[in-house]
Amino acid sequence: MLVNNPIDEVKKRENSLKIIRDIIKNQGRENLYDLTGLSGGFIANQNDLNLLETYVGPAIFEEELEELGKKHLGGEKILAVNRTSSGILATILTLVKADSYLIHFLPELPSHPSIIKSVDIVKGKYLEFDNIDDFYIANNTSLIVITGSTMDHRVLDEETFKKIIAIAHEHDIPVFVDDASGARLRTVIYNQKKAIDLGADLVITSTDKLMPGPRGGLMAGRANLIDKIKSKAYQFGLEAQPPSIIAIVNGLKAFKKENLLKSLQRKKSLISMLNSYSFFEETPTGIMISKKGLQKEINGCGKIDKQTLSQIYKFISSSDLCFIWAALLLKEEGIITIPAVSMPGASPTIRFDLSSKDAITLDMNTLYKKIDSSFKSLLDTIQDLDKSKRVLYGNQ
């Protein structure tokens, strides 16, 4: 197989970053389309940056953060952390005692690894459920975590959400919601309430997911709990630093519901053009193609005969197919998707997030043509093993 281990994945990423540099140098940033939905962003003007050099800046930004954060998430108090994972760690360090349970409910497995890993650090016990009929609260439970929207953008329905919160509160156990993407996905696309308004005690969101902020985490909730978590975060260096806080503040100011809502229209129009393909699934704000879906399309499209296909699959796995296609989308069409640039271990699923900043300026007919033409290029490429390697790793 072509991509076999974390070192291969790093090499593939480095090749993609080189292609991105080349495109920026030779054709300009406007010929790159970051459709990952994770493009992050760092909005700050010179004035903001000048303030960073004094002690005054943090005082001002933190006050603004408090105001904007409460507007976005609700709650009595706000805390900005380095990443969502950092906030999850700080919360678990604060609230989960050794030998007690953290119980996690989410719409669909798998869970984000930061929850389980943090429970391990405090020597707690962990239970997870994705079916309300199985859900129960064990004796000696310290914390209930609800994931509002998973990494794959599966969204929890509001009724189940409220049910879990009610059960937790009957047992006097605090509820912490991981709403990394959900704080925007659930509220804007699914018209659900904010986690705090549904009764949660604490919530965290990722400031680079579906909003133009930097990689970071924003927490809100009951003041007494936030105070404790904040003090723990400071002890371990998990809090957000002033430069991030500026960009979180500006990202919150720049966040527009309309951009998310417009992605629904864009999705409808793209899907209607892709009607000859069956390989994609809808996501809340775009489409995605799994490794299984991609392989099925290649097998069923009739462009490569069975014997050639079985030859190809001796050397190329279904994940490799995604990685090669992601590299071609980048190199030939200027489209950045996660499998081209991801860190080791990330999912090979190719997602086109149509709420991304660059999707707004991209005409859907152009995007359709780019997808169509690079899929054809993928069919050619995989029939040539050396070329497939070159596409993935460059000329090395």
Ligand SMILES: *Cc1c(COP(=O)(O)O)cnc(C)c1O
């Ligand atoms: C993205 C995500 C996280 C982690 O965010 P980081 O910024 O990578 O720490 C945690 N939980 C869920 C559900 C996520 O989608």
